[in-house]
Amino acid sequence: MTEPKKVLVACGTGVATSTVVAQAVQAAMKDRGIAIVTRQCKASEVPSQIGDVDLVISTTPLPKDLPRPAIVTLAFLTGIGKDRELEKITEILSR
Amino acid sequence: MTQHLSEFIRLENIVLSQRVETAAEVITLLADKLLTGGFVRPGFAQAVRAREQDMPTGLPLSDDFAVAVPHTDPEHVVHPAIALATLAHPVAFGSMDDPDMFVPVHVVFLLALQDKDAQIGVLQAIGEVLQDEARARLLWQAETPQQALALLP
Numbered sequence: 001m002t003e004p005k006k007v008l009v010a011c012g013t014g015v016a017t018s019t020v021v022a023q024a025v026q027a028a029m030k031d032r033g034i035a036i037v038t039r040q041c042k043a044s045e046v047p048s049q050i051g052d053v054d055l056v057i058s059t060t061p062l063p064k065d066l067p068r069p070a071i072v073t074l075a076f077l078t079g080i081g082k083d084r085e086l087e088k089i090t091e092i093l094s095r
Numbered sequence: 096m097t098q099h100l101s102e103f104i105r106l107e108n109i110v111l112s113q114r115v116e117t118a119a120e121v122i123t124l125l126a127d128k129l130l131t132g133g134f135v136r137p138g139f140a141q142a143v144r145a146r147e148q149d150m151p152t153g154l155p156l157s158d159d160f161a162v163a164v165p166h167t168d169p170e171h172v173v174h175p176a177i178a179l180a181t182l183a184h185p186v187a188f189g190s191m192d193d194p195d196m197f198v199p200v201h202v203v204f205l206l207a208l209q210d211k212d213a214q215i216g217v218l219q220a221i222g223e224v225l226q227d228e229a230r231a232r233l234l235w236q237a238e239t240p241q242q243a244l245a246l247l248p
Binding site for chain 2: 012013015016017019023058059060061072074077080
């Protein structure tokens with residue numbers, strides 16, 4: 001079994017919104033047979049937390065020039081564009 | 096873990112077809128209701144307005160329809176509550192994912208919550224409404240607080 005991919009989920013305060021997003025992404029990835037582990041933080045903490053992650057997903061703007069793939073999206077709150085974001089996430093985590 | 100929003104939204108904290116011009120104005124209006132009801136401390140309104148400037152909470156569902164979920168830190172809250180406003184005409188809130196972008200907000204949920212689990216459950220419940228734009232629009236058009244409440248999970 002391959003090691004689960006690490007996804008860092010960020011929002012303004014790293015508490016509630018990022019939990020909702022993390023749970024939604026986890027469920028969707030499970031449906032696609034991709035094992036992930038998630039960790040949460042504030043968007044401003046991403047640069048110091050990004051070292052070992054495969055992907056960052058955030059609901060608020062992120063610092064520029066991050067060394068890992070990052071997606072800023074509201075899709076896991078509003079449902080708008082969710083399928084498209086899931087395709088992107090799947091593609092990044094399948095690399 | 097989804098919460099029932101009706102646990103937190105009292106009929107007297109629902110205002111419909113409000114005429115306001117700015118995000119700050121609707122936040123103040125709703126925060127005053129929560130202050131009167133004893134749900135929040137006097138600094139709550141100012142704290143929410145300040146956070147909204149820095150980290151806006153507008154959530155666009157389409158080009159012409161958005162919802163906002165302004166909130167602040169739990170220290171300003173006495174008893175958990177949510178106040179709800181529908182707006183006669185939309186007002187501009189910054190978009191959560193891009194504070195430089197403004198979205199036309201029709202419905203505002205002002206969240207005064209304390210523990211993390213309640214915050215998560217409430218956001219999931221609001222998400223359920225957002226992910227069904229027709230339901231969100233019906234909420235905007237609700238004619239009585241009872242009608243609005245009936246549309247919420």
